[in-house]
Amino acid sequence: MTKRLLVLVGALAVLLLALITTAQTTPSDDPNCDPAILESQYTAIMGLLPIDFAKNPAQANANLFKLSLLYQQIALSCGYAPTEDEVGTLLGVVFEVTDLETIILSSSIGDDTEAIMTELEMLTGNPMTGQLLYNGLENGLDGGGLGCAGCHNGQTAPSSQATWTRVTEVRLQDPALAGYTVEQYLIESIVHPNAYISPDYQANLMPDNYGKRLDAQQLADLVAYLDSQDQLE
Numbered sequence: 212m213t214k215r216l217l218v219l220v221g222a223l224a225v226l227l228l229a230l231i232t233t234a235q236t237t238p239s240d241d242p243n244c245d246p247a248i249l250e251s252q253y254t255a256i257m258g259l260l261p262i263d264f265a266k267n268p269a270q271a272n273a274n275l276f277k278l279s280l281l282y283q284q285i286a287l288s289c290g291y292a293p294t295e296d297e298v299g300t301l302l303g304v305v306f307e308v309t310d311l312e313t314i315i316l317s318s319s320i321g322d323d324t325e326a327i328m329t330e331l332e333m334l335t336g337n338p339m340t341g342q343l344l345y346n347g348l349e350n351g352l353d354g355g356g357l358g359c360a361g362c363h364n365g366q367t368a369p370s371s372q373a374t375w376t377r378v379t380e381v382r383l384q385d386p387a388l389a390g391y392t393v394e395q396y397l398i399e400s401i402v403h404p405n406a407y408i409s410p411d412y413q414a415n416l417m418p419d420n421y422g423k424r425l426d427a428q429q430l431a432d433l434v435a436y437l438d439s440q441d442q443l444e
Contacts, residue, residue: 244289256281315352315423320430322402322422328395330427336435344433345371351424358418359433368416369409374440382409397434401425 242248260274260281287293293301305314320327343349345363347356362368369377378393388396388407399406404417425433 241288244285249285249289252285318352318426319423320402320425320427324395324399324402327398327402327422327427327430331394331398331431331434334428334431336428336431336433336438338432338435338439340429341432341434341436344429345436351421351429352426353424355424357421357424362416368412371437371440373442374437376441382407393438394434397437398430401430401433 243252256278260278262271262274262278264271320330340349344351344357345359347358347360351357360371363371365372374397375393378396382388382396383391383393385407391399396407402419402422404419404421405414408414421430
């Protein structure tokens with residue numbers, strides 16, 4: 212494991228612990244956390260996922276694993292705050308069967324523009340968070356800055372200022388982009404930067420891996436920020 216990966220694993224552990232303890236420090240008021248309801252849930256789940264090692268050891272092990280995940284989720288939703296040791300143990304188990312790159316990839320938005328647009332329809336982007344991502348004050352899934360502002364200065368690449376106006380009044384007037392919406396153009400420009408090269412700029416300058424470095428909410432935030440740039444050119 213590289214030094215950088217070790218740092219990212221450590222950061223992930225700290226982040227998970229912070230998120231869990233912050234969100235679950237008070238008992239839940241969820242009526243589904245009533246002891247009687249929890250007992251009935253336990254009985255129902257055991258019926259759906261029986262643990263019978265004598266009959267089918269492989270399936271019994273699989274059911275045991277699924278049960279542990281279900282019970283952890285129930286505990287978290289009912290207000291349980293895991294200790295630092297418990298979070299560390301869970302991370303250790305995770306990294307015995309996978310690695311950080313795989314975890315990041317499983318959380319990323321991918322590069323299917325149509326599927327991304329469908330997913331983003333269910334999210335509300337935060338332009339303030341998008342601005343932080345754009346300017347490197349918030350990191351991508353891999354713990355690194357995106358580097359947007361470093362290139363989008365109007366010389367190496369188009370400036371972020373007046374993005375929405377420029378896309379609407381200039382880019383989408385190109386017949387090659389007929390039928391595109393502003394959001395579709397921005398999404399495609401982020402995950403497939405060479406799909407359309409703006410006039411006066413070079414191809415292959417922007418990294419083509421942002422679909423692997425951003426999750427759906429982060430991409431929605433970036434698009435919201437760029438949508439907010441409606442100044443005059």
